[in-house]
Amino acid sequence: MSPTIYLLLSALLLAIGAVGVLVRRNAIVVFMCIELMLNAVNLTLVTFSRINGSLSGQIMAFFVMVVAAAEVVVGLSIIMAIFRTRRTTSVDDANLLKY
Amino acid sequence: MTGPTFPAVDYGALAPVLIVLGAACLSVLLEALMPLRGRGRAQLGLTLVTLAAALVAVVARASSDAPAVSTLAGALAVDGPALFLWGTLLALAVPSVLLLADRSIEPGGPFVADPVALAEAEPAGQAGQAGRAGRAGTATARRTGGGSGGRSPRDRVEGHTEVFPLVLFALGGMLVLGAADDLLTMFVALEVLSLPLYLLCGLARRRRLASQESAVKYFLLGAFSSAFFLYGVALLYGYADSVNLTDISQAAAGSLRPDSLLFGGLALLVVGLMFKASVGPFHTWTPDVYQGAPTSVTAFMAACTKVAAFGAILRVFSVGFGSTVWEWRGVLWVVAVVSMVVGAVLGLTQTDVKRMIAYSSVAHAGFLLLGAMAITPQGLSATLFYLLAYGFTTVALFGLVTLVRGPDGEATHLSAWAGLAKRSPVVAGSVTFLMLALAGIPLTSGFTGKFAVFSAALADGMTPLVIVALVVSAVAAFFYLRVIVLMYFSEPAADGPTVSVPGPFTTVAITLGVVVTLLLGVVPTVVLGWADGLSFLG
Numbered sequence: 001m002s003p004t005i006y007l008l009l010s011a012l013l014l015a016i017g018a019v020g021v022l023v024r025r026n027a028i029v030v031f032m033c034i035e036l037m038l039n040a041v042n043l044t045l046v047t048f049s050r051i052n053g054s055l056s057g058q059i060m061a062f063f064v065m066v067v068a069a070a071e072v073v074v075g076l077s078i079i080m081a082i083f084r085t086r087r088t089t090s091v092d093d094a095n096l097l098k099y
Numbered sequence: 100m101t102g103p104t105f106p107a108v109d110y111g112a113l114a115p116v117l118i119v120l121g122a123a124c125l126s127v128l129l130e131a132l133m134p135l136r137g138r139g140r141a142q143l144g145l146t147l148v149t150l151a152a153a154l155v156a157v158v159a160r161a162s163s164d165a166p167a168v169s170t171l172a173g174a175l176a177v178d179g180p181a182l183f184l185w186g187t188l189l190a191l192a193v194p195s196v197l198l199l200a201d202r203s204i205e206p207g208g209p210f211v212a213d214p215v216a217l218a219e220a221e222p223a224g225q226a227g228q229a230g231r232a233g234r235a236g237t238a239t240a241r242r243t244g245g246g247s248g249g250r251s252p253r254d255r256v257e258g259h260t261e262v263f264p265l266v267l268f269a270l271g272g273m274l275v276l277g278a279a280d281d282l283l284t285m286f287v288a289l290e291v292l293s294l295p296l297y298l299l300c301g302l303a304r305r306r307r308l309a310s311q312e313s314a315v316k317y318f319l320l321g322a323f324s325s326a327f328f329l330y331g332v333a334l335l336y337g338y339a340d341s342v343n344l345t346d347i348s349q350a351a352a353g354s355l356r357p358d359s360l361l362f363g364g365l366a367l368l369v370v371g372l373m374f375k376a377s378v379g380p381f382h383t384w385t386p387d388v389y390q391g392a393p394t395s396v397t398a399f400m401a402a403c404t405k406v407a408a409f410g411a412i413l414r415v416f417s418v419g420f421g422s423t424v425w426e427w428r429g430v431l432w433v434v435a436v437v438s439m440v441v442g443a444v445l446g447l448t449q450t451d452v453k454r455m456i457a458y459s460s461v462a463h464a465g466f467l468l469l470g471a472m473a474i475t476p477q478g479l480s481a482t483l484f485y486l487l488a489y490g491f492t493t494v495a496l497f498g499l500v501t502l503v504r505g506p507d508g509e510a511t512h513l514s515a516w517a518g519l520a521k522r523s524p525v526v527a528g529s530v531t532f533l534m535l536a537l538a539g540i541p542l543t544s545g546f547t548g549k550f551a552v553f554s555a556a557l558a559d560g561m562t563p564l565v566i567v568a569l570v571v572s573a574v575a576a577f578f579y580l581r582v583i584v585l586m587y588f589s590e591p592a593a594d595g596p597t598v599s600v601p602g603p604f605t606t607v608a609i610t611l612g613v614v615v616t617l618l619l620g621v622v623p624t625v626v627l628g629w630a631d632g633l634s635f636l637g
Binding site: 007014017018021027030031034037038040041044045048049051052054056057060063064067070071074075077078079081082085086091094095096097098 | 283286287290294297298301307308309311312313314315316318319322323326327329330332333334336337340341342386387390391
């Protein structure tokens with residue numbers, strides 16, 4: 001099977017993630033959509049690695065995973081902190097700062 | 100069979116980065132192992148010694164005739180612009196850290212990590228100075244046996260110290276970003292600088308809800324933009340079979356792959372970087388985060404993040420995409436115009452000082468983009484100079500914002516600043532001088548920076564953009580002048596804010612910013628001379 005199909009799949013996953021970030025209200029779901037986008041990138045990197053015949057794309061996927069894990073730690077702690085004071089994770093309720 | 104070969108590491112060239120990141124690890128250990136008493140001073144001492152040592156290493160390297168090197172298998176390029184950016188970042192970090200460390204304006208410092216600690220430190224009804232200032236978290240309070248009555252006054256002014264390791268890690272990421280020669284290193288550096296900043300935004304003692312809201316917004320939007328950055332990296336890897344900027348440039352000269360990969364990758368990459376630099380249509384987080392974050396954090400973020408992000412933008416444009424400049428520059432013209440116009444027009448409508456400075460920074464990002472798009476030595480040196488000048492002005496201005504205080508913390512609403520000159524002529528005078536610098540009036544660094552950037556853009560054939568930039572400068576000058584008029588020609592409100600007398604740290608930070616702004620305006624040739632001869636490696 002042609003590897004191009006995987007590129008299309010990863011582009012689709014990225015688009016689903018991006019739309020999810022824009023339309024969902026719950027901060028945790030928004031965050032999950034961002035993770036989906038990062039994994040779409042991983043799929044792209046691995047596919048290009050296969051097409052190019054070089055290993056560096058696969059190594060980069062590991063870097064992305066590690067950074068995504070660190071991002072989860074920081075992100076969830078911030079969302080926890082705001083949940084404790086507001087009792088909600090909806091991003092629509094966070095509206096003190098505007099205009 | 101031979102073992103793996105390891106790339107050579109030039110420790111001399113990497114010294115500033117290694118010093119800062121090593122000290123960041125040491126700072127985490129101090130945080131974990133030292134008792135609360137005296138920790139603040141130890142952390143501040145460590146941070147300042149680190150900054151001084153790294154600055155000495157940068158200056159020693161820059162003044163020796165060591166050649167530009169690409170080290171760590173091409174991951175970092177320590178060349179002239181990288182050293183200039185490192186010097187700028189470390190020099191800007193000094194006043195920022197002093198602002199962060201100040202405990203004289205707000206007893207206990209402006210930071211607290213845990214809302215439970217805050218609730219305990221400010222028991223309802225008796226939120227006196229002693230109660231507000233003291234505690235450093237429930238765990239510590241339990242360990243030391245509770246009640247603030249049993250603690251000496253010295254304990255009360257210690258406050259929280261986790262800001263120091265966070266700032267050092269963020270600074271380490273910024274240094275790497277300024278020298279990153281391949282896109283993967285650039286991505287990791289971008290995250291290393293962003294993650295501590297997300298946390299720092301949410302640590303405010305006052306107005307916690309706004310502070311946490313700014314942290315969530317910055318985090319979600321920042322992670323969103325780094326996903327785009329990363330997809331751009333993946334597309335460029337598909338195009339060039341390498342993420343090294345020099346390799347991408349060579350591949351662009353003669354590759355059989357479709358150009359859509361190259362330019363799609365560049366577009367997504369630039370979106371990620373411009374988000375961090377708060378350029379143009381990617382600026383939406385800037386006003387909210389600048390307003391919600393503790394002001395000293397905003398000062399650090401506004402000055403240093405912009406320097407690091409524009410350093411990366413300059414390198415990507417010059418090294419990676421210099422050969423294809425005519426094909427992508429048209430799009431960036433639009434971005435630069437949007438950035439300048441949005442910053443200036445929305446800045447006019449603001450009623451909060453911190454938001455106003457945020458929109459002004461969006462307009463300034465547009466001006467900086469003019470210099471970055473001119474891929475000439477002149478454009479490079481002008482942009483580097485502008486970054487240095489803008490950074491010091493902004494840090495000092497945010498330092499002054501921390502001084503104007505009402506009953507519940509900083510009074511940032513413009514109406515509270517009415518008649519400030521009658522209350523404190525020195526503060527009003529300093530704000531006036533810095534606002535004039537942002538507006539670009541001669542004899543300030545702002546004028547020299549704008550002049551250098553605009554003439555570089557003119558020389559590279561961007562006349563229409565320079566005309567737009569001049570009009571926008573005039574519009575933006577209106578809202579700076581509005582603040583000045585308000586301070587000098589309005590009657591102060593009866594229940595207006597007080598102006599705190601700054602402690603030594605804040606005084607030094609503000610004085611440093613004002614003096615540098617003046618010196619770069621009067622004798623810019625010293626720094627311009629250094630910036631002039633620089634060129635990227637590769």
